[in-house]
Amino acid sequence: MAAPFLAEAESLRDQLVAIRRDLHMHPELGFQEYRTATVVAEQLGALGYEVQTGVGKTGVVGLLQGDLPGERTVLLRFDMDALPIHEENDVPYRSQNPGVMHACGHDAHVAVGIGVATILARHRDQIGGTVKLMFQPAEEGLGGAFAMIADGLLETPKPDVALSIHVSSGHDTGTAVVREGPLMAASDGFQIVVRGRGGHGASPHETIDAVLVGTQIVVALQTIVSRNVDPNETGVVTVGAFHAGTAGNIIAETAELRGTIRSFTPDVRELLHRRVREVAEGVAASLGATAEVKLMIGVSPTVNEPQVTAVMREAAAAVVGADRIDSSYRTTGAEDFSAVLERIPGSYFFLGSRGGEASAFPHHNPRFDIDENCLPQGVAILCDTAVRCLHNA
């Protein structure tokens, strides 16, 4: 089956590459995407979209009404922010903003979004219903999706379907991951403050050593996934930071641990939260200290609705070939688009962007780059999925 929008997307290739490289040279951190939002708003306006700016501070929404009758609305989301990383790639389109880099590929997402906007505007005579484009700020841990939702993103018109994309340096160009159910994990944070009794390093018997208690907690937390979570399920408990003490001859009074908890299901999520608290408090108490545990609820798992995902899989198969679609991969990474998918049925997919050694560095690496051949593929898959979702009620 031929992919209906692929040839047209390929014809936009030079334009997509130019947009992506321009954004790559001018990366902006979360909630500071002023230049990026201006580029997006200008392009959408020129294409005939009704444009709203300042949605969730720096987000942009574009609305296009199809000429055919239709009541449905499809939302397509593209994140725009860069990361606080200094680019190490020596390429003509290297970041011009020292210490800030598009190291996750959101420059590619914006380029794909403008490509989708271009093609759907050209085909509005074949579209019934409304196309709603969501150009989102601050995906990297700052909650840009929540900010846009709080500003009314999901009202007037309320989307019936929500779609999104992420490029993947872990997958070859010309492949895609399209999977129903949880594709990415819930991500929550925790902080544990251990309080003992400080004193002289020569007299441990007069103290309660917060370093020793804290390290016992780190070790004991590793029993949660290995001993409490059903082996058929999965989860992660990582302690990423441990701060205590000031000098080698002083026993520390306090220790602070910080970490992240990842899960795919509500049951495992609840179990991990409960056990982190029980283990930390219990270990501390057994050693005469106290542990104050604070859980920071982050984002929900990114869960793809089966029917929309089936449509997306057909669209992706037409572009890359059915045998080049991975339907089983998932990752304990997390995504704030999950907040949209909690409210609107939809699907989020990974598009392979690894075209050789130069684009094989992982996301968030100072040498991250993409194989730009993926750009038209992303455009074609999303256009086809969007049109099918508008027309198949």
Ligand SMILES: [Zn+2]
């Ligand atoms: Zn990222």
Ligand SMILES: [Zn+2]
């Ligand atoms: Zn990303």
